[in-house]
Each structure stands twice: as structure tokens, then as C-alpha cells.
Amino acid sequence: xxxxxxxxDVTHQYLRVKKKFPNVWCAGCGIGVVMxxxxxxxxxxxxxxxxxxLVSGIGCSSRLPxxxxxxxxxxxxxxxxxxxxxxxxxxxxxxxxxxxxDGDGLAIGGNHFIHACRRNIDITTVxxxxxxxxxxxxxxxxxxxxxxxASTAPYGNDEKAFDPTALAKAAGASYVARGTVYHVQQxxxxxxxxxxxxxxxxxxxxxxxHTYYGRLNKExxxxxxxxxxKKRALPAKAAGSLPPEKLKDKFLTGVxxxxxxxxxxEEYQKLIDGFKKEKEE
Amino acid sequence: xxxxATSTRKLMQGNEACVQGALYAGCRFFGGxxxxxxTEIAEGLARQLPRYGGxxxxxxxxxxSIAAVIGASLTGVKAMTATSGPGFSLxxxxxxxxxxxxxxxVIINVQRGGPSTGLxxxxxxxDTMQARYGTHGDYYAIAVAPASVRxxxxxxxxxxxxxxxxxxxxxxxxxxxxxxxxEMVTIPEPGELEVIARPKPDMPPEWYQHFEITPxxxxxxxxxxxxxxxxxxxxxxxxxxxxxxxxxxIRQKLDxxxxxIVRFADELIQLDAEMMDDAGICxxxxxxxxxxxxxxxxxxxxxxxxxxxxxxxxIWPFPDEKLREMLEHVRRVVVVELNQGQLIHEIERVAPxxxxxxNQTRYDGEIINPxxxxxxxxEVK
Numbered sequence: 098x099x100x101x102x103x104x105x106d107v108t109h110q111y112l113r114v115k116k117k118f119p120n121v122w123c124a125g126c127g128i129g130v131v132m133x134x135x136x137x138x139x140x141x142x143x144x145x146x147x148x149x150x151l152v153s154g155i156g157c158s159s160r161l162p163x164x165x166x167x168x169x170x171x172x173x174x175x176x177x178x179x180x181x182x183x184x185x186x187x188x189x190x191x192x193x194x195x196x197x198x199d200g201d202g203l204a205i206g207g208n209h210f211i212h213a214c215r216r217n218i219d220i221t222t223v224x225x226x227x228x229x230x231x232x233x234x235x236x237x238x239x240x241x242x243x244x245x246x247a248s249t250a251p252y253g254n255d256e257k258a259f260d261p262t263a264l265a266k267a268a269g270a271s272y273v274a275r276g277t278v279y280h281v282q283q284x285x286x287x288x289x290x291x292x293x294x295x296x297x298x299x300x301x302x303x304x305x306x307h308t309y310y311g312r313l314n315k316e317x318x319x320x321x322x323x324x325x326x327k328k329r330a331l332p333a334k335a336a337g338s339l340p341p342e343k344l345k346d347k348f349l350t351g352v353x354x355x356x357x358x359x360x361x362x363e364e365y366q367k368l369i370d371g372f373k374k375e376k377e378e
Numbered sequence: 379x380x381x382x383a384t385s386t387r388k389l390m391q392g393n394e395a396c397v398q399g400a401l402y403a404g405c406r407f408f409g410g411x412x413x414x415x416x417t418e419i420a421e422g423l424a425r426q427l428p429r430y431g432g433x434x435x436x437x438x439x440x441x442x443s444i445a446a447v448i449g450a451s452l453t454g455v456k457a458m459t460a461t462s463g464p465g466f467s468l469x470x471x472x473x474x475x476x477x478x479x480x481x482x483x484v485i486i487n488v489q490r491g492g493p494s495t496g497l498x499x500x501x502x503x504x505d506t507m508q509a510r511y512g513t514h515g516d517y518y519a520i521a522v523a524p525a526s527v528r529x530x531x532x533x534x535x536x537x538x539x540x541x542x543x544x545x546x547x548x549x550x551x552x553x554x555x556x557x558x559x560x561e562m563v564t565i566p567e568p569g570e571l572e573v574i575a576r577p578k579p580d581m582p583p584e585w586y587q588h589f590e591i592t593p594x595x596x597x598x599x600x601x602x603x604x605x606x607x608x609x610x611x612x613x614x615x616x617x618x619x620x621x622x623x624x625x626x627x628i629r630q631k632l633d634x635x636x637x638x639i640v641r642f643a644d645e646l647i648q649l650d651a652e653m654m655d656d657a658g659i660c661x662x663x664x665x666x667x668x669x670x671x672x673x674x675x676x677x678x679x680x681x682x683x684x685x686x687x688x689x690x691x692x693i694w695p696f697p698d699e700k701l702r703e704m705l706e707h708v709r710r711v712v713v714v715e716l717n718q719g720q721l722i723h724e725i726e727r728v729a730p731x732x733x734x735x736x737n738q739t740r741y742d743g744e745i746i747n748p749x750x751x752x753x754x755x756x757e758v759k
Contacts (some may be wrong), residue, residue, distance in 0.1 A: 163620065169608075170449070172448075173475050176472065179443075180446065182411060183447060187407050188454070188602065208442070300717055360514045
């Protein structure tokens, strides 16, 4: 049976199949699901693989680019957005995406995160939020909920968690969305929306780390965690009409913020064009 | 508008000369963060780069600045940053990334007193060893130390040439005094000074390896978006750029970083020697201190004391071989530095055993005075 239009065929076309597999992720990890989604989104938008740049920092999620047949840049911990800013500004024809995690993007990379939002530079950022540091062995992160257990929070986490979408919106991003690794088709659409947006786009993807977070917090295996995700996710569009008690323990998904604002590189280009014109005259 | 296109003789600061040198070399990207005493470099390039179709960006900190510079360089653009001690410290991790990922870039460090916040407006030459060993791991650094405003121009051009030729970060160590001092500089015509571009691949993408081991050990470098689609990582990697844990490949990578510089050190060594033919005493000084040392040498020569001077312009790689030859018949070396004694250890390493090594240092935020050095010559002769 011909199956050229199957989604899995699309993803396989973009993988560095011979070179890098098997991957580093635990069986059942949500990051691979996000990788499929990113590839389908790039394919759907119609970007050529030569013009796409995937930039990442350090951590489980940041290992994603190496498997993809794009221009891939695996940088230092927390700095992906700063490297990506240089790439985008120096060569604006490139379609720059940043793949980061909750630790990489919001703790060590928090400063770069808010400033990339503020500049509204045309970078599509996928922040895979599994609420814990996976690669280093389950330490608490800026999105670990208060009271949750982690290897460095053996008595429960005392700190309040960040909401990356609220942070991005407040800092000046022009497109903010949230999806989960359970709602894959929605995630595809949210990333497509981010890629089409001229400006800084953040797509937070709620993912599962059953190896550490699930085990330490007795949330079960990958499937059990996906089921919790399914139960807790609430489409933002539906949330408005619901009474507050129905929103308890829920998180909103979908496009949360989408506005038109001047994009940093375009504004800079106007300056260059102005000087060029001046010279010609 | 002042541009590089017109050959002009102009009174300018060292920091301005770095700006002009960068433009002359073809630098088209600057990422930086404000820090005294380097700010004039950022200010100058903020003004000039958009006029050349280039980009200036003020980042949120020095870590981000060097990151943006590396990102820009990977798109095929000559890129740089400028900073001072505290910012140079913050940049170290990503400078290490540039060594590992072999990304050409230039970092100008207009030195001030330290450690920590130290002396923001006062001079020092105390980052000499940091320029060599600042980031973790094994690597070989290139650093140059201009001693005049004109040299700020020339050495910035050279720094870009070295960076592109060797696919590596290059550090320009100036200091607060040279950065702010004004001297006449004739800006060379385009073509007058050599300007080098990085080696580009001439093979089809399917044969391309981003870290291929070539006879020069420097690999051709494709820019992002040209169809070569390589992987760049700070993880130790194989020739294709993919992470490796194979001992043989790890050794090969670190050898590449070392020998691409060590084997071709002759191309890098710049060294000035004056009156060394009959010298029993050698003054060894670099950067701003060399100016006082030269004056002291003349004072001594007037008194018929046989003093010569060696001034390395390239301080890393250190000119081991040349110095071994030049110091063969020297009885005393006086090492003049604005720190508690840094390059003196390199001299101790290469000088013959018969040679006595004396330091003449100052680290109180002031430049060294020729008379101080002259007095030391009289003491040790």
C-alpha cells in the first residue's frame, strides 16, 4: 500500500538516520514526539532544510537538533537564544528555531529568554517543559511545582514555579502558545503558527519525564503521565466560559497570545536600507 | 562620515583605531555589552556597521555577546566583541565553545585592574595568562598585544586574519591607556594590508566534513544556509561534527586544536627586537609597558650600558624558539609588566640557565615610568 503521505514518512525524510540513532532519550520520553512535530511543522510551512537552523542549549531537550537534517547548532547551557540571535541577525533569510527545556531556557538561560522576547526577534522557540532536570538526574527546575519532589528537593520543592507563557507575554513576545505531547496534532498546529509568525514565538510543550519526575512523585510511567496531561489540559478557547472551580488543576492550551509588533531584524534592516539609499543619492 | 575607503591621517584613540581596523578587516557583526574602558569600540561600531550593511547588537550581558558573535560567524560573517576584565571572565565559557567548535571570531580585551570589579578606569596588563588559559580544558590560544594606536589598527586586522586563517577565536589585549590615548594614524588604503577570509569548501555537500583533518589541520568552513547542513556542538566530536566518545577520535580532536596552531606558529609570531646585537641586558616588555621600556633603554644606552629590548606583539603562542636564540648571550632579562608577574614565568621557562631574570612590575593602576625601569637597569647591571 502506498503511504507517501503518512506523517511518519515525512519525519523520516528529515532525520539523520544513519548517523545518530539510537537516540539518548529514555523509552517513552516526550521529546521524540516534539521532534516529530517540529519536523512536520517545518515540512508543512514549506521551508527547505537548508534554510532551517535548529539551535539548542544543554539538557535532554537540547539533544533534539542532532538527529535532524537541518543546520544544527548545539550550544552551551542556557545560551541557545543568544547564539540564535546572532545567527538570525547576521543572516535573516535563515529560519531560526530554538529548542530548549525548562532548566536550560528559564534558569541558566532566563536572562536571554526575557531579552529575546523583548526584542521580538523572529525566532521560533519550542520550550519542552518536563518540570525537572532530566539529564543530570532529576533535580528541581524553575517549573517544578511547589511541593513536588526532586533529587535536590528530597523534602518537597519550596520554590514557586514559573509560568513560561506568562513570562514570555510580559517580556514582549508576539506569539505565545502551549501544547502537550499528548495533543500531538494541536502541537503541530501551534508550531506552524509560531513559524509563520514574524516575531518572537514561544511554544511551551508540556512533556513527561517519567524516569525522574514520574518516579519521584509517584505519577507512574509514561502512559500514566500522558493520561494526567490529557485530563489537565484545557483549551484556552473553552476556558473563558467556565466557572473558576472548573479551572482548578487545569492548564490552558492553544494559542494564548498573538499580536503584531515590530520585529527586531526588520527594524534594523530599515536602518541599513536607509544608509544604502543615502549612499546611492 | 569617516570611512575606511578614504586614506586619512587622523588623530584617534586606540579604541577608535580598533573600530577602524575591524572595518578594514571586513568585520560586519559586533555583539557587545557596555564596559569601561572598552565602550568606544562598541559605540564606534554601533555608528559604523549599519553604514557598511553590517549589524551591531547590544546584548543583555557578555555571555550573550560572545554567543551572538559565534552565531553570526557561523553564517559566514566576520564577527567580534570588545570588553574588559569582568566581561572577559564572563565570556570564557563561550570562548571555549569557539575553540572547540572552531569558529573564527575576535575578542578585544581593553584591560583594566582586577581581580573582580577592580579598577574600571585604570590600567593593568593582568589578563595575560587569562588570554591563554581562561577557559577550561586543553586548547591553544592566539593573542596579540598592540603597543600603540597604530598597532591597535594593524593588530585588529591581523587578529581577524588569524581567526579566519586558523578557524579560532583570537584575543587582542590592549589596555586602558592605549585604548584612550590619542596618536596620529594613517589609515591604509584598501588592499595595502593583507585581509584573509576563512577557507571555504570546494567539495559537494555530501563529501563535506565540517571538521575534516586537512594537511594544515584547518577545515574548510561552510556557512549556514549554503546547503552543507552540518552539526556544531561543544561536545567533543568527530570530523563530521557529531559527538564522540571514541578515545582515538577524542585524541584526534584535541591534537587538531593544538597542532593547527603549534605547527604553524611561525606564521603567528610577531616580535620586535631593538639593539639586541651587543646587549648584555634585555628588557622584555609588551603592550603599553614596552613604550616605557624603550625609553629606559635609550637612557641606558646614553650611559653606554648595553641594553636591548624584545617586545613580543604576539604573546600567544609564546615565541619560545626565537627567544631561546636571542637570549643566548644575554646575562640579564628585566621583564616589565603591569601585573604581579605573569609572562615572566614564560621567560623563566625559555631563557638559558646562565641568564638572570628580574621583574620590574607595577600593579597600582598607574603606567610604569621609564625612570623606574632605568633605575632597575642600574641596580642589576
